[in-house]
Amino acid sequence: MSTPRFQLRSSIGKKLLNGLTGVLLLLFIVAHLAGNLTIFVGKDALNAYAATTHSLGPLLIVIELGLAAVFLVHAGSAISVWRDNQAARDTRYMVSKSKGAASKQTVASRTMIITGLVLLAFLILHLWQFRFGPTTPAYQTTLPGHAGEVWNLHLIVVETFKNPIWTALYVVVMILLGFHLRHGFWSAFQSIGALNPKLRPIAFSAGVVFAIVIAVGFLLLPIFVYLAPDPNAGVLGLVKP
Numbered sequence: 001m002s003t004p005r006f007q008l009r010s011s012i013g014k015k016l017l018n019g020l021t022g023v024l025l026l027l028f029i030v031a032h033l034a035g036n037l038t039i040f041v042g043k044d045a046l047n048a049y050a051a052t053t054h055s056l057g058p059l060l061i062v063i064e065l066g067l068a069a070v071f072l073v074h075a076g077s078a079i080s081v082w083r084d085n086q087a088a089r090d091t092r093y094m095v096s097k098s099k100g101a102a103s104k105q106t107v108a109s110r111t112m113i114i115t116g117l118v119l120l121a122f123l124i125l126h127l128w129q130f131r132f133g134p135t136t137p138a139y140q141t142t143l144p145g146h147a148g149e150v151w152n153l154h155l156i157v158v159e160t161f162k163n164p165i166w167t168a169l170y171v172v173v174m175i176l177l178g179f180h181l182r183h184g185f186w187s188a189f190q191s192i193g194a195l196n197p198k199l200r201p202i203a204f205s206a207g208v209v210f211a212i213v214i215a216v217g218f219l220l221l222p223i224f225v226y227l228a229p230d231p232n233a234g235v236l237g238l239v240k241p
């Protein structure tokens with residue numbers, strides 16, 4: 001049987017793991033948004049970005065497997081901590097009912113498990129749509145300065161977001177992503193012990209800014225593709241049919 005001390009240690013270990021993987025995912029999300037923003041330059045810019053990452057070959061596979069492991073450990077540790085908290089809450093409730101202390105929780109912090117699970121489900125759908133999207137000859141194109149043909153990822157993105165249902169779904173998920181990041185940002189740094197009383201309020205406010213920038217940055221893309229008469233031309237395609 002495990003001692004309370006061991007349980008405490010393992011619960012701290014899970015939070016640390018969740019925080020470390022959370023920080024790595026924050027870095028990934030920033031890099032991913034930067035790559036996505038190339039669509040505002042135009043078709044060739046997005047396809048060149050995809051061609052560059054895919055030219056990494058086996059190294060890309062290694063990076064992707066590492067990323068998948070980080071996602072799984074992040075989700076697994078979060079679910080485990082949530083279950084521990086639920087069990088602890090039930091026990092506390094049986095021993096003594098609420099002492100009426102003021103709660104510092106936010107909507108974002110209380111819904112982390114829900115927004116996290118939605119993001120996990122979204123990720124499976126998302127990878128199927130884009131990472132493992134069609135590669136038939138119809139989805140190959142030329143790229144200035146490149147010999148031969150490259151994958152026309154831009155066409156897949158445009159076909160997806162010209163459909164209002166996909167655009168609406170992505171907008172909703174990106175808003176949920178914003179909620180997840182609003183709490184997740186500062187909580188990740190808190191869990192790895194990077195915050196002191198002075199830094200904590202700064203990280204808390206930075207989390208709000210970060211969440212808004214990332215969510216708005218991501219959701220602009222489907223809206224842009226849906227509205228632009230000619231998304232191939234990037235932002236110019238908003239005015240030039």
Ligand code: HEM
Nearest residue numbers: 036050053064119126130131153157170177218219221222
């Ligand atoms: C509007 C929002 C988003 C759009 C349009 C978008 C678009 C894309 C595209 C086009 C790819 C394929 C890249 C390639 O194969 O070269 C991709 C891959 C990926 N996306 Fe997103 N993405 C969005 C949001 C997200 C979010 C919120 C997450 C994480 C929670 C995410 C996680 C991933 C992952 C893990 C990959 C695979 C990366 C790889 O294996 O190289 N995406 N996304």
